[in-house]
Structures are given as C-alpha cells and as structure tokens.
Amino acid sequence: MNNIPYYGPAEVKASLKYEELVSALELALADFSKGPEGGVSQPLRATAEVTKFNGFLAAMPAYVSSRQALACKLVTFYPNNTAKDLDTHMAHILLFDETSGEIKAIMDGEVITAMRTAAVSAIATKYLAEKYEILAVLGSGVQATAHTEAFCKMFPIKKVNIWNHRTEGAEKLARYVKESLGIEVQVFTDVQSCVEEADIINAATFATEPILKEYSMKPWVHINYRRSSYHLRILTAVGAPRPQWQELSAELMNNSTVYVDSFLSATKESGDVIKSGAKIYAEIGEVILGTKKAEINKKTIFKSLGLALEDAVSARLVFDVMEQNKKTAKP
Ligand SMILES: NC(=O)C1=CN([C@@H]2O[C@H](COP(=O)(O)OP(=O)(O)OC[C@H]3O[C@@H](n4cnc5c(N)ncnc54)[C@H](O)[C@@H]3O)[C@@H](O)[C@H]2O)C=CC1
Numbered sequence: 001m002n003n004i005p006y007y008g009p010a011e012v013k014a015s016l017k018y019e020e021l022v023s024a025l026e027l028a029l030a031d032f033s034k035g036p037e038g039g040v041s042q043p044l045r046a047t048a049e050v051t052k053f054n055g056f057l058a059a060m061p062a063y064v065s066s067r068q069a070l071a072c073k074l075v076t077f078y079p080n081n082t083a084k085d086l087d088t089h090m091a092h093i094l095l096f097d098e099t100s101g102e103i104k105a106i107m108d109g110e111v112i113t114a115m116r117t118a119a120v121s122a123i124a125t126k127y128l129a130e131k132y133e134i135l136a137v138l139g140s141g142v143q144a145t146a147h148t149e150a151f152c153k154m155f156p157i158k159k160v161n162i163w164n165h166r167t168e169g170a171e172k173l174a175r176y177v178k179e180s181l182g183i184e185v186q187v188f189t190d191v192q193s194c195v196e197e198a199d200i201i202n203a204a205t206f207a208t209e210p211i212l213k214e215y216s217m218k219p220w221v222h223i224n225y226r227r228s229s230y231h232l233r234i235l236t237a238v239g240a241p242r243p244q245w246q247e248l249s250a251e252l253m254n255n256s257t258v259y260v261d262s263f264l265s266a267t268k269e270s271g272d273v274i275k276s277g278a279k280i281y282a283e284i285g286e287v288i289l290g291t292k293k294a295e296i297n298k299k300t301i302f303k304s305l306g307l308a309l310e311d312a313v314s315a316r317l318v319f320d321v322m323e324q325n326k327k328t329a330k331p
C-alpha cells in the first residue's frame with residue numbers, strides 16, 4: 001500500500017486532451033455495446049441516498065479489457081452545495097492493475113467527470129448532427145463549461161448562445177467564451193430564444209422539472225423533400241440523473257429519436273426516460289459500430305447518464321501520461 005501515486009486536478013487536466021479522450025471513449029463505447037464479447041464489465045452504479053441532505057454517494061466500478069482499464073470512481077452529488085460555495089460533485093478514482101488487482105493510482109475524479117461527459121456528448125454530436133455552427137448551452141456550471149470548451153474545440157462553432165436560470169452564471173460563462181475561446185456569444189433570459197436557431201443544444205442543469213418543452217422549438221429538421229436541403233440538429237442532455245427528475249418534457253422525449261449511453265442506466269436512472277415512457281432507439285455505441293443507423297426524420301436527443309467505463313478509460317489515459325512523464329523526467 002505504500003507509495004501509491006496521487007494525481008490532483010491540475011495533473012489530471014494537464015494529462016488529458018479532448019482528441020485522445022474522444023478516440024479512446026469512442027472505441028470503449030463501441031466495445032460496451034457489443035455485449036459480453038466487447039470485454040466491458042460494468043454494473044449499474046450503486047447509490048447510497050443521503051435524503052436528509054439531498055445528496056448521494058455513488059460507486060462506479062468498470063473494467064474495459066481493450067484499454068487494460070480497471071477502476072472505480074466514488075462520487076458524491078450534493079446539489080445544495082451551491083449555496084455553500086462548494087462543488088456539487090466531488091469524486092475520486094482508484095485505478096487497479098488488471099492482472100493482479102493491485103492499486104496503481106488514486107486520482108481526482110472531478111476533472112475526469114467533466115471532460116469525459118463532454119467528450120461523450122461530442123462523440124454523439126459527431127455521429128448524429130449535420131451542422132455545427134451555433135451551439136446553445138442550457139446551464140452554466142461545470143458540465144456546461146466543459147461542454148462549451150469541448151464543442152468549441154471539436155466543431156467549427158461560430159456562435160454560442162447561453163441560458164441559465166440565474167443570469168449571473170450565464171454571463172460568467174459568456175465572458176469565458178468571449179475572452180478565452182474568442183467566439184461570439186449571446187446570453188438569453190428565456191430558453192426558447194436561446195435554442196431556436198441552434199444546430200447543437202446541450203442541456204446540463206439541475207432542473208428537476210422540464211425546462212425544455214416541445215412547443216418551445218421551431219421545426220428541428222428543415223425538410224424540403226431533398227436530403228441535401230435540411231440538416232439534422234441534436235440535443236445532448238446530461239442532467240436529471242435521478243428517476244424523479246426531468247430536464248426535458250415528456251412530449252419532447254416522445255417526439256424524438258432517443259439515443260442513450262446505456263440502455264440499463266437510462267431505464268433505471270433517467271427521469272426523462274422513465275417519466276415520459278419514451279422509447280429508446282439505440283445506444284450510441286451501436287451507432288459507432290454501425291449496427292444502428294442514425295435516424296434522420298425526427299428530432300434527435302442523446303440522453304447521457306454517465307458511465308463508469310468512461311472514468312476507467314480516462315483514468316488509464318492519465319496514468320499512462322504520468323508514467324511516461326516520470327520516465328522522461330529521469331536523468
Ligand atoms: N451524464 C453525465 O455523465 C453527468 C451528468 N451530470 C449532471 O449534469 C448536471 C449539471 O452538473 P454540473 O454542471 O456538474 O453542476 P453544477 O453545480 O456545476 O451546475 C449546475 C447548473 O444548474 C443550474 N441550476 C440549478 N438549479 C436549477 C434549476 N432548478 N433549473 C435549471 N437550472 C438549474 C445552475 O445554475 C448551474 O448552471 C447535473 O444534473 C449533474 O448531476 C454530472 C456529471 C456527469
């Protein structure tokens with residue numbers, strides 16, 4: 001147990017690049033959707049509810065054979081922490097040796113949670129959207145910021161529209177977009193105006209009731225009876241991770257083609273799926289594999305719950321970079 005390396009948030013951040021993360025996660029999501037022969041072992045996360053304080057602690061173990069990645073993330077989620085100026089999600093990841101089960105490293109899991117969630121939404125967007133110029137972001141917290149950064153790096157985004165239930169948050173994110181990413185940005189005070197011109201919408205809030213409703217959108221696809229004359233837009237939705245919570249209306253869910261990261265997670269954990277009774281069309285891994293074709297006649301939603309395999313793959317990438325750095329630093 002002696003000398004187990006610990007990597008803090010700054011080391012994790014410096015070790016991860018979106019391009020590498022996207023390639024690694026794309027392969028791992030495909031492995032996952034192959035079923036048992038894909039070499040991914042991942043149970044539904046186990047959650048201990050702390051009802052008195054509106055929080056939970058979740059354990060997220062996974063093994064991804066193709067990446068030699070065996071890990072477990074422990075994550076707490078306390079939405080009320082905002083009022084205390086504390087992070088609402090706190091996480092650590094333990095990485096193990098796949099051959100012996102020995103622990104190899106412990107690392108911060110907050111940066112990984114932010115970056116891998118955004119990377120997976122970007123993968124879904126790459127496969128399912130057809131135009132990438134205007135991004136609408138609902139929310140302005142950790143996930144909204146990571147998604148904005150990842151999408152602006154991966155796609156030719158020309159403008160970012162931001163809505164948050166507290167305008168100060170939206171304005172803070174807007175300053176980041178303008179000053180650090182150098183992209184045109186506009187803050188909106190209502191959801192409808194924020195999303196209606198967007199090619200890509202990302203919802204990343206603590207909403208427990210739908211903030212995005214069917215009637216609040218212009219037609220999603222512009223059909224002129226010729227394939228070339230319309231483009232498919234996408235909504236990536238990462239919030240509402242509890243069965244009782246919704247970020248999207250039932251009507252919107254039922255009138256869309258719904259893709260998920262995992263059938264099991266979506267049907268057990270997602271209020272957007274459970275409360276609407278919406279049919280799930282495919283896992284994103286099936287689209288990556290080509291066993292399910294992208295549906296082009298309806299609105300497109302990618303509903304993400306967050307998977308332990310994503311944490312395991314990311315933690316392994318960090319470990320490999322840190323080990324390499326150690327070797328090159330040696331005289
Ligand atoms: N799918 C996945 O893999 C993951 C999903 N999540 C989920 O994404 C969501 C956002 O998480 P973070 O950005 O880390 O949290 P955060 O605490 O950094 O940000 C929360 C955002 O929601 C807004 N908000 C708070 N109450 C709201 C309400 N009633 N209606 C609308 N907006 C409200 C806040 O102003 C803030 O913009 C959460 O639901 C979280 O559980 C988080 C991690 C991974």
Ligand SMILES: O=C(O)C1=NCCCC1
Binds near residue numbers: 075089113306
């Ligand atoms: O994937 C994760 O990590 C989380 N997803 C939903 C909320 C808690 C953390």
